[in-house]
Amino acid sequence: MNRALRYGLGALRRRPLLALVAWSLPEAAPSAALGLAMARALDDGFLAGRPVVGLAWLGAVLGASVVGAAGSRQVYRHLGDLVEPLRDDLVRRVVDGALRRGVAGQPDDGAVVRLTRQVEIVRDTFAGLIVVVRAFAVSVVGVVVGLLSLAPVLALLILPPFAVGVALFVATLGLAAARQRASVLADERLSTAAGRVLTGLRDVTASGAEEHAAGLVAGPVAEQAAAERALGGVAALRGACFAVGGWLPLVVVLALGRWLVDHGVSAGELLGALTYVLFALQPALSRLVSGLGGSGLRFVITLDRVLDATGFTRTPRTDHPVAGHRLEARGVTFGYGRHAEPVLRDLDLVVPEGDHLAVIGASGIGKSTLAGLLCGLLRPSSGAVLIGGAVAGELPADRLAGLRALIPQEAYVFTGTVRENLAYLRPCASDGQVLAAARAVGAAALVERLGGLDGPVTPGALSAGERQLIALVRAYLSDAPVAVLDEATCHLDPAAERRAEEAFAARGGTLVVIAHRLSSALRARRVLALDGARAELYDQSAGDIAPPGSLYRELLDRWGSDPAGVARDADRLDPGPAAGLGHGPREVVADRARA
Missing domain, CATH: 3.40.50.300 (P-loop containing nucleotide triphosphate hydrolases)
Known part of the structure; x- marks a missing residue:
């Protein structure tokens, strides 16, 4: 969980984040104005016999909402600037990891799923987390400003229990992530065990081995059931946290209502305080609990799987001289x-x-x-x-x-001309240099058959050995002093293989x-x-x-x-x-x- 959080925080770009924060400030206006306007509308308007003043204060809430809507519009415009770089980085990691494993002879069968599904889950949940956390922060800032403007004593009664509830919820996230991960793994083990039994169901029935088969899945079923019950316990903890942070402030204000009135707090200020709790703090905490408890856990678990598969490291680039x-x-x-x-x-x-x-x-x-x-x-x-x-x-x-130039077993050839394929690693090479490299490696006949350097290359029309010859010429022509042939001649006959290897050995370098x-x-x-x-x-x-x-x-x-x-x-x-x-x-x- 810590690794995923570090990665997510590290993916936040400074300029888009500052723009998001700046445009979130106007969005705090409705939260700040809501309770204050209700208090003034009641005390200075309706209770004072001036309904027009009361309606004017309520209209101020509408005006603040318009300002907040304008800020929200700009916030969503800048949200992509934060989310898309993370998605692009994960796509690069998945593709790079798949290529590295392929080059090393370890094909990555799960790369397509990670690229098309898991990366998109991470992107969507990351955006959801930013929206939820930002909305929570905006609401809390607005409420704090409003309560301090209304009556500081009300802020002292409401904010501490609310903060305790939030802290308790945050403390449960690690436990929730662990139990969610355990549930996913238990579900996978149950699916595997059940699949094995169901595959041989006919043999099980024919041999009367139903009890034995049931025993094979009994353990995974019990494990999965225990994991689901554990998740239910986490949900109960979340409910308790919401009760402390969302309802306890309301109970405190109501319980101390008479004392507050005796110490100069008006009826309108009490109503404003209750409004802040019911219509700002409670919805904000509810969204935070559901967002972090749902999208947050999906983000952490899915991102952990992607980082595990791609080898997450943050090694800085080096400027050490190469000798x-x-x-x-x-x-x-x-x-x-x-x-x-x-x-x-x-x-x-x-x-x-x-x-x-x-x-x-x-x-x-x-x-x-x-x-x-x-x-x-x-x-x-x-x-x-x-x-x-x-x-x-x-x-x-x-x-x-x-x-260095690495030529793997599966040579890469792209649609284009022969020259473009052969000179890919050395675009400035002359035609004479390209043809000399082709002769040295033993690909001159292939170049001639394809129509010379300007001839078209259609990868699907080439044999595996012909693709290897093109890749060998490409590496031979490069300026890299180290050449690594990873079974790069396996589709050539021994005589052609010898010619290619001897050409690289005579080329100089390693x-x-x-x-x-x-x-x-x-x-x-x-x-x-x-x-x-x-x-x-x-x-x-x-x-x-x-x-x-x-x-x-x-x-x-x-x-x-x-x-x-x-x-x-x-x-x-x-x-x-x-x-x-x-x-x-x-x-x-x-x-x-x-x-």
Whole structure:
């Protein structure tokens, strides 16, 4: 609850908020004038035998209402300036979180629901909260001004019990939020349990297992019923708070009526005080209780779910200088969610400038997650990821984009010309530079088939491999000194994959390859093998040998390499030599097909 409130308060922009406050002042006029006008109309008008004066005072209330209506109109005009930036920020968070998870190989199936439903709930309830709280504050300010103008002693009798009632209600909000959240979770568990039983209802009936099936849902039913009863208790507490803040001031004034009259308070002033309580304070408190107890809880719970899913952080941007493009992971631990098992744990890694690193491991072990961390798309749960000595997650997006280019498995291609797609990360590139990059990566034939650089690109008409070639050229052409290929060649044949990887290695800068085939690992200078609990690093350029029982050796055997440790192309399609696992630096062994 505290996190959601901090986020909501942090989303309030200063200028729209000041405008909202300024236009709320005229709206306080009816609340301030109501009781005062009633008192003067009675004392100076009707009781004094001057009905025209009494009617004039009542007309003053009408005039104050017109002023208040003008203020209300301006308030609602400025409300969007407060609400829409919050919605835009949440949309960015949801989209950004979905993209980060997708890049890291963790598709976010709930992103569409959060974007189309939960964000809209947060926006609507946030607007409702602003309206309710503002209206409450306006009414209270108006009543305070009116009571002090009417008779200060009445303010001393009415305002303290009203403040106690409000304070008691605010104190129940934390309990209400906890019980509302428990009710939602209990309802979800009941739905899951009932769904499982109902799915097998025919088998349950056929086997006579009705009692067993009823037992499976009995616990969730009891839990959900208890949660609903707990919510009923919260509703009773709200009623008690309203009784203290809304009715106790009225009882106090009536009980002390004779004493007040004896001390100079007129009948009109008593009527004005009761008017303030009945027609200003009670409606204001009622709206506050129903608004915060309803929309407020929906706001907190829904926003908490969105922030949980998108990884809510408020890390300030950094202006630390970036020196080079060395990648470094210091004690990095990362898990998807606060209670999820870490995908990476206490990882230490240094990727020097100009290195060629291949990352290998079983599917789902954290390779794509590591790529997202190194590129600054994901932030570690603990530890730090540095690029050029600066924390990657704190660098501005444009600065980060100039340092690294990430090519994921699912390549993004948009409708436009070939040139627009290839030069997207370097719009100022000449046609010669674009064509040279296409030749280097192995996409020259594709460019020619599409009609040259001015040819149209229709994403749906391209194969997955063709889309990957376009993305590879785009990254190759960029000025980013670090290229991260996250299975970016998985839809290419081994020969095309080798050509693309060798082009990036010869381009200069740093190359990190999330290996899809064994040949990608064997071409790298260094290999990082992951299995979740272990991380083993081998320097193949220095002749490191993967010993029996090591993770790298297990993966080599699993991929079908020579169990004796001789490095060969597992695909039997790599006609060139590769840095192997032999006994000397840079030792290479010929391809198995040629041996």
